[in-house]
Amino acid sequence: MIRLPFLLFFSAVLFSAGIYGVLARRNAVLVLMSIELMLNAVNVNLVAFGSFLQDAALTGQVFALFVITVAAAEVGIGLAIVILIYRNRETINVDEVNLLRW
Amino acid sequence: MSAQEIAFVIIAGAGSLGAIRLVTSKNVVHAALYLVVALASVAAVYLIVAAEFLAWVQVLIYVGAIVVLLLFSLMLTKAPIGRETLDNQQRGMALLVAAGILGGLVFLFQDAFGASSEVNPQVTRTADVGVSLFRDFVLPFEVVSVLLLAALVGAVVIARKDEWAEQTGGGADLGAKGEAERAG
Amino acid sequence: MAIDTEQEVGPGAARTPAPSKRGLPGIGLLKGLGITLKHLLSRSITQQYPDEKPNLPARTRGVIALKEANCTVCYMCSRECPDWCIYIDAHKETHEPAGGGRGRSVKVLDRFAIDYALCMYCGICVEVCPFDALFWSPEFEYAEYDILEMTHEKERLEEWTYLVKPPPELEVGAEPPEEEVVAKAPDATPAQAPRAQAPAGPEAGTQAAAQPAPQPAAATAGAPEETAPARPAGERHEVEPEQETFDRVLQDELGKGTDRRVAEGRAKAAAIRAARKKAEG
Amino acid sequence: MIAALLAASETGNFINDLFDSFWLVLALKVAMVLGLALTAPLAVGYMEHKVLAHMQHRLGPMYAGRFHGWAQLIADGVKFIQKEDVIPKAADPWVFTLAPAVALVPYIALFLVIPFDNTIFAENLDVGIFYTLAITAISVIGVLMAGWASANKFSLIGALRAAAQLIAYELPMILAAVAVVMQAGTLSMVGITEAQHSHWYVLTQPVAFGVFLIASLAELTRPPFDMPVADSEIIFGAYTEYTGLKFAFFLLSEYAGIVAFSAIAAVLFLGGYLGPPFIGGLLPGPIWMSAKVGALAFFIVWLRATYPRLREDQLQRFSWVVLIPLMLLNIMVTATLKVLV
Numbered sequence: 067m068i069r070l071p072f073l074l075f076f077s078a079v080l081f082s083a084g085i086y087g088v089l090a091r092r093n094a095v096l097v098l099m100s101i102e103l104m105l106n107a108v109n110v111n112l113v114a115f116g117s118f119l120q121d122a123a124l125t126g127q128v129f130a131l132f133v134i135t136v137a138a139a140e141v142g143i144g145l146a147i148v149i150l151i152y153r154n155r156e157t158i159n160v161d162e163v164n165l166l167r168w
Numbered sequence: 169m170s171a172q173e174i175a176f177v178i179i180a181g182a183g184s185l186g187a188i189r190l191v192t193s194k195n196v197v198h199a200a201l202y203l204v205v206a207l208a209s210v211a212a213v214y215l216i217v218a219a220e221f222l223a224w225v226q227v228l229i230y231v232g233a234i235v236v237l238l239l240f241s242l243m244l245t246k247a248p249i250g251r252e253t254l255d256n257q258q259r260g261m262a263l264l265v266a267a268g269i270l271g272g273l274v275f276l277f278q279d280a281f282g283a284s285s286e287v288n289p290q291v292t293r294t295a296d297v298g299v300s301l302f303r304d305f306v307l308p309f310e311v312v313s314v315l316l317l318a319a320l321v322g323a324v325v326i327a328r329k330d331e332w333a334e335q336t337g338g339g340a341d342l343g344a345k346g347e348a349e350r351a352g
Numbered sequence: 353m354a355i356d357t358e359q360e361v362g363p364g365a366a367r368t369p370a371p372s373k374r375g376l377p378g379i380g381l382l383k384g385l386g387i388t389l390k391h392l393l394s395r396s397i398t399q400q401y402p403d404e405k406p407n408l409p410a411r412t413r414g415v416i417a418l419k420e421a422n423c424t425v426c427y428m429c430s431r432e433c434p435d436w437c438i439y440i441d442a443h444k445e446t447h448e449p450a451g452g453g454r455g456r457s458v459k460v461l462d463r464f465a466i467d468y469a470l471c472m473y474c475g476i477c478v479e480v481c482p483f484d485a486l487f488w489s490p491e492f493e494y495a496e497y498d499i500l501e502m503t504h505e506k507e508r509l510e511e512w513t514y515l516v517k518p519p520p521e522l523e524v525g526a527e528p529p530e531e532e533v534v535a536k537a538p539d540a541t542p543a544q545a546p547r548a549q550a551p552a553g554p555e556a557g558t559q560a561a562a563q564p565a566p567q568p569a570a571a572t573a574g575a576p577e578e579t580a581p582a583r584p585a586g587e588r589h590e591v592e593p594e595q596e597t598f599d600r601v602l603q604d605e606l607g608k609g610t611d612r613r614v615a616e617g618r619a620k621a622a623a624i625r626a627a628r629k630k631a632e633g
Numbered sequence: 634m635i636a637a638l639l640a641a642s643e644t645g646n647f648i649n650d651l652f653d654s655f656w657l658v659l660a661l662k663v664a665m666v667l668g669l670a671l672t673a674p675l676a677v678g679y680m681e682h683k684v685l686a687h688m689q690h691r692l693g694p695m696y697a698g699r700f701h702g703w704a705q706l707i708a709d710g711v712k713f714i715q716k717e718d719v720i721p722k723a724a725d726p727w728v729f730t731l732a733p734a735v736a737l738v739p740y741i742a743l744f745l746v747i748p749f750d751n752t753i754f755a756e757n758l759d760v761g762i763f764y765t766l767a768i769t770a771i772s773v774i775g776v777l778m779a780g781w782a783s784a785n786k787f788s789l790i791g792a793l794r795a796a797a798q799l800i801a802y803e804l805p806m807i808l809a810a811v812a813v814v815m816q817a818g819t820l821s822m823v824g825i826t827e828a829q830h831s832h833w834y835v836l837t838q839p840v841a842f843g844v845f846l847i848a849s850l851a852e853l854t855r856p857p858f859d860m861p862v863a864d865s866e867i868i869f870g871a872y873t874e875y876t877g878l879k880f881a882f883f884l885l886s887e888y889a890g891i892v893a894f895s896a897i898a899a900v901l902f903l904g905g906y907l908g909p910p911f912i913g914g915l916l917p918g919p920i921w922m923s924a925k926v927g928a929l930a931f932f933i934v935w936l937r938a939t940y941p942r943l944r945e946d947q948l949q950r951f952s953w954v955v956l957i958p959l960m961l962l963n964i965m966v967t968a969t970l971k972v973l974v
């Protein structure tokens with residue numbers, strides 16, 4: 067027996083922390099972590115609403131599973147890119163990686 | 169407040185603290201460890217709303233694999249320390265945006281579904297999740313598996329040291345590289 | 353578990369097919385397991401030391417002991433010692449002979465100590481001692497609580513000599529000890545025997561008898577000198593250098609402009625080699 | 634919440650049947666899990682001391698406790714407590730201190746779901762086997778923390794090796810378990826055991842059994858896969874800077890890991906608390922289970938005494954090139970047979 071807004075507030079905190087991290091961090095790995103935080107906020111919401119609506123098909127949980135899968139793929143690719151950038155440019159600061167600016 | 173709510177508040181408090189410290193920490197490895205706290209508390213929240221399978225998926229994939237990968241790459245990329253190397257100049261603006269979003273969301277959530285709307289966790293068996301996954305969501309499941317395969321191949325291609333290019337002293341398209349490898 | 357077939361010989365080396373004698377892949381792994389299991393089931397050889405005295409070989413080099421009576425205070429051991437751990441104090445006494453005549457001065461040992469905190473058990477002192485006053489004893493339990501007490505005086509060093517065990521029987525087919533060879537050899541020149549005994553004679557003759565009998569080295573003090581003549585008697589034929597080879601090689605060397613002394617040496621070596629070859633047929 | 638979970642998943646647990654007070658049951662279960670998690674590793678550690686010694690023609694500990702040194706590990710524990718707790722000056726004190734706990738706690742938590750009979754267990758989670766595999770993966774974070782916080786190159790290299798090894802071998806391990814889960818049709822530890830009444834799964838899944846054992850060795854960083862603590866190269870890997878009680882925690886987590894993985898392998902492949910056919914009824918379940926765990930732990934020690942250490946690149950290649958394709962094939966075959974039969 068949990069009041070729904072509690073769950074939603076928690077997810078809101080995670081999401082805004084993630085937003086702040088994405089905007090304010092220079093380190094690419096930290097940006098990736100912040101994105102993970104935002105995805106987790108989404109997952110909490112999915113599960114909370116799934117539970118709230120008493121969905122027999124468990125749509126919320128299944129979609130959270132999909133999001134986790136996609137997040138894993140995204141981290142895999144993201145870290146591969148980060149390692150590659152580090153190998154070529156000796157830095158993983160996103161504001162110094164400006165190859166595509168012009 | 170029910171016992172569940174008390175437990176939830178404690179866990180969510182720890183998780184929120186972890187999330188906030190994650191984005192403000194001056195040390196990247198500390199940040200990654202705060203990420204563990206945040207992710208583990210999310211898993212605990214899943215347990216509280218009785219999504220047991222999802223909770224252990226969260227632990228296995230996020231805490232067991234993703235965080236280990238993140239820590240691994242942090243340690244491989246020398247893990248710089250300090251406010252200046254980790255944050256850019258948009259801190260104030262970012263704080264403003266984040267606070268605005270938080271405020272907006274809290275304002276919306278507090279009454280959108282009725283302040284006293286309640287979640288009654290029904291224990292979900294793993295078999296139910298499986299049935300739902302393979303009966304109602306087969307197509308998305310297959311699409312996700314294709315996505316994972318693509319990500320796997322992509323990650324290998326990106327992170328791989330280009331030995332052929334190093335030997336010939338220049339880059340080459342992947343097709344030529346594949347040909348060269350097949351030839352010998 | 354085909355780990356052992358996964359090895360590469362070198363970078364890019366083509367994998368050679370496994371030789372047929374290796375049998376099934378992974379059989380070596382199973383053999384290894386079998387060996388460890390066999391050892392698990394056999395008796396262990398540990399000797400539980402403080403409860404059970406170790407079964408040491410007779411010539412164990414545990415500690416350096418001193419037979420004081422053999423010591424002539426020649427200081428050779430303390431001078432050769434690499435880390436200067438031997439302390440010797442002595443004074444001179446003049447012994448008046450009973451029948452009158454000139455007095456004989458004798459060195460008398462006051463202190464002989466070895467600092468085992470410094471000693472590294474190289475055994476050089478044992479080797480250089482001309483009268484075998486120093487030798488190895490199997491004693492090994494002489495630990496102390498204070499590093500200062502690790503300097504052991506001559507009384508203690510003497511005690512350790514009593515612990516020396518008789519030497520083990522020689523193995524079948526082993527070379528007999530040199531003194532036996534000397535004693536048995538009928539064709540040994542008579543001059544050699546006294547020479548071998550001579551150094552042990554006046555000073556230590558009586559003490560040598562008091563020595564623990566099992567010290568073979570002690571009984572044959574001065575062994576290094578006698579080895580040279582003893583061995584040819586048993587094994588090699590003495591040969592006279594061949595004169596014609598000597599002359600020929602000498603001429604060659606001198607013709608090449610070699611120094612005369614060097615040339616003579618080479619010529620003599622060549623002459624002896626030639627003679628020996630002829631003698632052996 | 635947890636109460637609801639407990640009530641839902643508890644059917645036939647002997648503690649729940651005996652008492653009905655929630656807190657009493659909780660306390661008893663915690664005591665049971667802690668007692669098991671803290672004593673079983675000691676038994677395995679003592680066994681390793683003795684077996685390793687005898688395989689090398691030695692006797693091993695003989696004095697502590699008078700009879701064949703049975704109290705040696707207790708004496709070691711007392712010694713560890715007395716030692717000075719050194720934290721290197723350049724180390725990160727918080728992370729350094731937390732690391733041993735992070736490494737140990739997952740293995741203790743794992744003992745929650747190990748069944749010793751169809752009523753003797755702390756929890757019969759619906760996702761039992763999945764839970765065990767998920768929670769063991771946390772332990773490596775402790776090792777990474779230790780390696781990074783020690784401010785020591787060898788520690789960091791050891792930690793990175795441990796992490797790389799975990800990533801490489803978690804996959805074949807899970808895939809091996811998945812094949813069994815598919816055959817049993819359940820994730821619950823008790824359910825998997827009960828499904829083996831007719832035959833143990835080692836008969837139908839021998840390849841998965843072998844791969845599971847190899848992957849457990851790698852996850853535990855036990856020889857021949859102990860590159861993360863290879864003394865000849867990197868001193869003691871991530872644990873180099875640790876002393877006293879913290880070091881003891883790491884050791885305890887290693888031995889608890891041996892017990893835990895042996896128990897999982899026993900449940901998955903050797904019929905858990907079920908005895909062999911015909912003579913299974915002679916002894917009670919807990920004895921069969923302990924015997925199987927002991928046998929597997931002995932096997933792990935046996936391997937340590939026999940094989941030399943692999944190289945890091947051999948280890949990685951072995952997993953990605955041999956084990957994972959093999960296990961994927963195994964799953965395909967299992968699925969096909971499951972559908973056909």
